[in-house]
Amino acid sequence: MDQAEKIPLLSLEGVYKKFSTDIRSNMVYGIRDLISTPKNYMHLRKREFWALDDINLKLYEGEIAGVVGANGSGKTTLMRIISGIYPANGGKILMAGDKKVTAVFALRAGMQQLFTGRENVYIKGSMYGMSKEEIDAQMTFIEEFSELGDKLDRPFGNYSSGMRARLAYSIALATDPDIFIIDEALAVGDSVFKAKCFDNLKDFVKRPGKGVLFVSNNIKKVMKIATRIMVMDFGKMILQTDDIQEGLLYYVRNCLRHLDDEQIELRLNRVRDYDM
């Protein structure tokens, strides 16, 4: 079945999101929007810009879609809208049935420094909507997957960034999401654990009804894991392709577009040396 016939797990149609360019207009429009419901969400007021501009995408079962783009291109805004953290100004977000979306944005988010790793499993797990019984049932999995051993009973504040990544990722995985969003969450941590996570992600999407949105600017990682690539720039989705190599080259060239051809080639070679 090719993609035209496949049913997407997630489908975004013409999604828009606007932000203010400065704090003052952010406050002024905030007060206005508070007093009266804005009638025209799609009208761009003075000192506003499209953080997401007509985003159309589909995530299919079995896919790991790598989302790349320069800093500020709208990747995290897009993921937050898909997660339902805040609403879009326009467009449709369609999901195949009641799909569970779990997103990992920051490793420390919601974690309590003075509480142990184990206590944080209950805190973060419940924040994802899990009951005590569900967390209890997943505790062995979290212990084994995170490989934290007796460190799980030490204060989270004493954890290294790698240990935090292990715990945060294991908890998110234990929620058994249908759509798993990983936004730069695997940027830290040791190589052994990262390799384990990547293997796990590849196995994860083999299960029916599962898909991953993998946000990263690490070209090497995206090349190793993504089955499709989406390139964002200034709030627009500028490319979606199954050819990962081509997509990443397009992304890097786009980042360097202010340079002349010779300089681009020079910089591309450096990127190839280090990252590909």
Place this chain on the structure above:
Amino acid sequence: MYFVETEKVSFLKMQKDNTGIDQVSISLKVERPPGLLGSWRKIIHNISRYRFFLRQLVRINMLVGFKKSFIGLLWLFILPVIAVFVWILLQGAGIVDPGKTDIPYPAYVLLSTSIWGFFIEIYRTVSQVLSGNGKIMIMTKFPHEVLVAEKIIVHLIRFAIPLAVNLVALLLFGIKFSWLSLLFPFTLIPLLLLGVSIGLIVALLRVVAVDISSLIDEFMRFLMYLTPIVYAPRVEIGWLSGIVEYNPLTYLIGFSRDILTTGSFYEPQKYLIWTGISILFFIVVVRFFFRVESRMLERLINN
């Protein structure tokens, strides 16, 4: 640019028929903003669904301040005991004795400030629900009703402990409780609802109108002096007596105080009117808050 309304839609159900061919039925469920009843049903459903998270939040809030302390939660008892002890000392020294109240003045002020604290603390804590939790709210999707529920539960626990100490102190001051005193906790409900409602409005303003929220904070501090807390309701000071007359807190606090200390009803008619207004205000404000808070949340990020 055309106007496009944001819709969240669930669709597509796949079934296999007996021929083994995938049959795709498409059902569209467009989620529209619910009405008043629907909003409240959703709020209660969300809190019930995330009740384990609510328990975790309450636990964190109660314990986190004492994690590094050796005596831990004992502080919750020690602080009100010290406060009461100071009051008894001051009264013994004759420093505080302005004259006629139905009960000894230190007991009057002790209880009045305690009830005032009940109101102002819930206002303060709820008014910080967005600005104080912005980080986790933008990182993980969960119903924010749980955060407000947590603030209320922690507030009730934190109020109950010093109240118990204060009740002992009131006995020492010679106050005799009646059976009607048992109604005291229930008479505080309108005060709680009013505090939560004002707090929710200020929580929104704290994101987009810092000047107004700061002004309201200052006004709330000043409001204590416009409410019969350190002086008796029968105050005869020109303009102040007028304000006291129209101040809802005069009745909401006075009714609770008198029912506990003298077993009498202070201005029952006005108490009931302000109770009704507080309940209605609460119902409307909570719904309004949860309809607009996500729009305010994204502005918190930009700040």
